[in-house]
Amino acid sequence: MDSPLTQQLRPDVFEPKIVQLYLHLFNILANDADDEDEDAVPTEGFWREFFLLKPDKQRLFDILSPLTANELLHIQTQTHAFFRRSIAEATSARSPQNQNALENLTAFLSAVFGKRYTNPSTDVIEVLAGLDSIDRLVSDLVNGLELIIRQSSDLDFRHKAVVAALAMVAGAFQTSLVSYFMHRDLFPALMKYIHDAPESGLPPFVLIGLLANYNKFETQNVYQNRLEDFVNQDSINLLVKGLAHSCQQIRDGYAAVQDDEVNAWSLSTTLNFVGLRALSPERNKPSPPTEEEAKALFNALPSEKGCVMLSAYSHNLRKRLDIHLHSLALGILLRLLGALERTKTRLHHHWPYLWASLLNLMRFLTQYSADMTYLRGVRDELCTPLARLIAFCLSTGDTFLPDPASYDDLFYKLIEASDVLPKFKQAFAQRPVQGADSFSKAMDALISVSSHYHDLFGDQKGRKKHQSPAAVQKVIRDGYESLNLPSDEDFGTWQKWRESSMKADLKKMIRTAVDDARLFAQK
Incomplete structure (x- = not known):
């Protein structure tokens, strides 16, 4: 009697289950669905498994990256379903589904906003949710992010929410979607997060900066007003120290590549010089990089955090x-x-x-x-x-x-x-x-x-x-x-500086900072 089991061909490369679901969802890889089901919305079981699995942000971005803006518009059934379900999971109390949803959403937004659209605002709305649902869904997303950043007891979850907000703001900066962040003031939540996590790094500072510079020359900006009326000395000190800490990390990245200090003569340096490093007291200390290694390390600088220092090194x-x-x-x-x-x-x-x-x-x-x-x-x-x-x-x-x-x-x-x-x-x-x-x-x-x-x-x-x-x-x-x-x-002496006299230069700087913030959120 023949066995009912059939041998499956061994794949050339084993991929994580979540990557297979990415490919299935966005129709990049051929699947077993019939032609009439090709654009069907995945089942409830698919979504449950999808958000239980550990996300791979870079792989999701790589899958969506080759697609053009028109191709994204043609698969809007899947993008609508993904955007709607990701927001529902991210704002839920279920863990780890909520954190996984935020990470997937961050990669998705980075890829979607990186396309060149004929009509940016209209086309992005069509890709994300459609005109009928965009107002409700984006409002839910912004409200959910504000709630997570302000109230969550998990600092890592709050950090992911900040990065997701940064991806949304930086990506949609030239569209009307950022106006939802104007209607829902995130400034108190971000300041509370900075107080609770002083070593939170650069994302909250970049996010506040982008929000404070959104259409500030054309309309009233709530974040700009917040900063102008800011009198809390402790919070100001945290902002200054946080920015200084980020700049220090960027500087240390350059200093770590090559030790420029002249080594004083000692027993260890003498033994190293004559080729007897094995006898040196510092033999376990890692060797400095070779010239080729140092060049490779230096070419990798600055990191994405360098967006805050662009004006310092682009001169x-x-x-x-x-x-x-x-x-x-x-x-x-x-x-x-x-x-x-x-x-x-x-x-x-x-x-x-x-x-x-x-x-x-x-x-x-x-x-x-x-x-x-x-x-x-x-x-x-x-x-x-x-x-x-x-x-x-x-x-x-x-x-x-x-x-x-x-x-x-x-x-x-x-x-x-x-x-x-x-x-x-x-x-x-x-x-x-x-x-x-x-x-x-x-x-x-x-x-x-x-x-x-x-x-x-x-x-x-x-x-x-x-x-x-x-x-x-x-x-x-x-x-x-x-x-x-x-x-x-x-x-x-100096004249009081006025932003209005340098609008063109400031807008140029803002555009550059927005582009760097997109890369920062993507990484």
Whole structure:
């Protein structure tokens, strides 16, 4: 008698059950359904199994990623069913179904919003739920996310809700769907989450930032008003510390790739140098990466968290400079240093890099002055703040620099730039000049100090051809006695910054932050 059992062919690759369900749901893989059932909504048993299984966000995203916007519109029966059931499960009290639903929903939203639609708002609504159901479903989703973030006792569940909200806001930023987050204020819930989980990382801060910048120039924004009226000092401290912690993580990612510190000679380093690492006391310490490994690690940076520092590392100097962004950076520096000067706070920092960066910018502007002079606002918005900032540091640096050596280094850098200063002033001096304007005053002060020390070093060179670092430092300090430092109070003043005057640049920055936030939520 023949056996009723038949041998199944062994698959080439074993895939998790959840991946098979993804493929079945979105009709990527051929299944056993008849032609008339191809677009049918899955059964209740399918959904129960679907949300009980551990999700694979990346695999779901990879399955949906090849589909075009039109192809998504053609399978809207499945997308409607998935979106509707995911919201119902995510807002339920059943665990782990609710957490699994949030993760699946995050990957689904990241894939859906990543398409190019002919009519973004209309097409996205058709893909997600259809015009008849979108209002109810998105309202349920936003209300459910707010409730989870505010009340759930599981911090991991709350974090997943924040990431899901981030995927929704960042993805739908150019559509009308973000308006549902305006109607349901998530700010108190997000602040409570930050209080309960101070080490929550970047997502809640990015989410608050995106919501506060949504259509803020066109309509009243509840999150913008919340931030403007914010007076809770403890919460403000948490926001500042959380942002600083995220920036520190990004910085540490670069520092961890390559140890730039010079190793002092010791028994361990000596044994390593002669090839006897096995005898070294630090033999169990992991070896530093090779040059190729370090390059691979460095190329992987920055991480998705780098979206918060985009303006810090995207600063390539080119002939068509982003005048407003450079002006904004210089204005922030002037405000920070002004606060240090007023409070007499001595800050330990990499000051030589700051002096070098400012003077290198001056050299760049001087070198390409023929091309720069035609850029709108280059003199008033860039050259004048640059000159005033350096003059301010020169006149008040002794109040906020940590030690005399840091102050001496500023003078030394200025002496090195003695040939650039007059050329910079000549290239961007206003013609005709009605009296001494702010730019001319600052440049005259810098040139005066540079010339003063240049003459002193000229006298020293007549006695001795080469000067040691100690001798150079002595000349700089002795020169203080005969130096008239600039003391114009105008160097440290600034105009109150107005967002309305920089709408175009701010909108550009917001678009970039939104694009990075999409990648952040996707990962």
